[in-house]
Amino acid sequence: MTEQSPVDTLPPSYQQLAQARVPLRQAGDVLAVPDATGRTPIVIVVESPSRINPVAVGVAVLAIALGLVAGFVFANTPLLLLGVAIGLVAAIVTFVRSFFVQIPEGANGLLIRKGAHAGVVEPGSRVIPPWIAISHVVTRRDIPYDAPIVEAPTKDNVRAWVDSMIAINISDPYRFVYRITAADFDAVLTASCQDAFRRMIRALTWDQIGDLTRQETDELRTALSADVEAYGATISRVTITLARPPTEFLLSEEARHLAVLQRAEQAEQHTLHQRRQADEDELSHQRSLARVARERDELQIRIQEAAAKRQVAELEADAITVRLAKLEDALARYPHAAQYDFEGSQLDAVRALATNSRAVVQLGPADELGRALVIRDIMHGASEDSTPNGDTKAANGQSVPLAQ
Numbered sequence: 001m002t003e004q005s006p007v008d009t010l011p012p013s014y015q016q017l018a019q020a021r022v023p024l025r026q027a028g029d030v031l032a033v034p035d036a037t038g039r040t041p042i043v044i045v046v047e048s049p050s051r052i053n054p055v056a057v058g059v060a061v062l063a064i065a066l067g068l069v070a071g072f073v074f075a076n077t078p079l080l081l082l083g084v085a086i087g088l089v090a091a092i093v094t095f096v097r098s099f100f101v102q103i104p105e106g107a108n109g110l111l112i113r114k115g116a117h118a119g120v121v122e123p124g125s126r127v128i129p130p131w132i133a134i135s136h137v138v139t140r141r142d143i144p145y146d147a148p149i150v151e152a153p154t155k156d157n158v159r160a161w162v163d164s165m166i167a168i169n170i171s172d173p174y175r176f177v178y179r180i181t182a183a184d185f186d187a188v189l190t191a192s193c194q195d196a197f198r199r200m201i202r203a204l205t206w207d208q209i210g211d212l213t214r215q216e217t218d219e220l221r222t223a224l225s226a227d228v229e230a231y232g233a234t235i236s237r238v239t240i241t242l243a244r245p246p247t248e249f250l251l252s253e254e255a256r257h258l259a260v261l262q263r264a265e266q267a268e269q270h271t272l273h274q275r276r277q278a279d280e281d282e283l284s285h286q287r288s289l290a291r292v293a294r295e296r297d298e299l300q301i302r303i304q305e306a307a308a309k310r311q312v313a314e315l316e317a318d319a320i321t322v323r324l325a326k327l328e329d330a331l332a333r334y335p336h337a338a339q340y341d342f343e344g345s346q347l348d349a350v351r352a353l354a355t356n357s358r359a360v361v362q363l364g365p366a367d368e369l370g371r372a373l374v375i376r377d378i379m380h381g382a383s384e385d386s387t388p389n390g391d392t393k394a395a396n397g398q399s400v401p402l403a404q
Contacts, residue, residue, distance in 0.1 A: 019043035028104030063087035138173035158206035163242035172232030192227035
């Protein structure tokens with residue numbers, strides 16, 4: 001549904017200012033309240049500017065006439081004197097009272113003498129001769145004026161609405177009264193407001209329109225005051241109450257901004273993902289380098305260990321070579337010592353095996369195995385069946401002398 005412009009909702013007649021025609025004594029009440037149509041009277045045209053009360057003058061004339069009739073027709077001197085006295089007193093009181101004028105509070109009075117302007121009087125009780133009349137009463141209060149809503153394109157060709165409240169002050173009542181009427185001033189002010197606001201809107205972009213409600217409007221007030229100054233009025237304050245583009249445009253612009261923010265967020269997330277991926281790749285590369293370096297160090301350690309083992313083997317081989325060389329040299333020098341050492345080792349082995357009845361060890365050829373078994377049996381029998389004379393029992397139970 002298309003939004004309806006506030007300009008389209010305005011009534012055909014937007015007149016707010018008016019003037020009224022009432023007696024001077026009612027001017028204060030009329031200026032204080034709007035009239036039946038809701039308009040605010042700002043100028044009062046005084047009805048019967050003459051302040052001499054015609055009723056009181058008529059009463060005075062009637063009293064004098066009755067006194068004269070009673071005195072001359074009926075020859076009644078007391079009635080004559082009474083009527084003339086009453087008439088004169090009424091005339092004098094009426095004449096004296098006409099000197100005192102009460103200007104309503106919050107208004108100025110325009111004086112007129114012989115059809116010409118005679119000055120301006122401020123509110124309060126004043127003594128003014130009766131031949132100087134009060135022709136108009138003009139308000140001196142600030143007049144609130146709800147300027148019509150203005151719709152115009154902005155600098156970037158977006159239509160915007162501006163509504164405002166203006167405070168008007170009549171600084172020169174004479175020029176205001178005698179140069180323009182209140183209704184005509186309303187029309188002039190409306191046209192000035194529309195022109196000033198349109199020029200202001202055209203100088204701004206759509207996103208600056210919303211800030212008008214928070215900005216100072218001294219330039220706008222000065223421009224409007226220049227338009228109405230010729231009529232004796234000034235603009236004391238301009239307050240912008242509404243300034244915005246159409247709702248549909250704001251919604252579309254909000255959607256566009258949201259899309260831009262979403263794209264920016266997606267781009268930022270993509271950038272973060274790329275950065276995270278790059279960090280992970282860099283970390284993986286560092287891990288690979290660390291693993292290669294660790295494997296290289298381990299390989300270096302193994303190489304060093306192998307070199308150390310090779311060196312130890314070489315040292316051991318050298319030691320064995322030296323030992324064998326010395327042993328070979330010793331055998332060459334002492335040939336029988338090797339045989340003696342060999343036989344001693346065999347005897348030690350035999351002695352060790354002799355204690356194990358289940359061990360059968362072949363130390364050499366088969367005849368040597370038999371001899372070893374015989375020696376075991378002999379030693380076993382010697383340990384168990386030795387006789388007092390030192391003989392041992394053979395396997396058949398006969399004594400066998402030991403070799404001496």
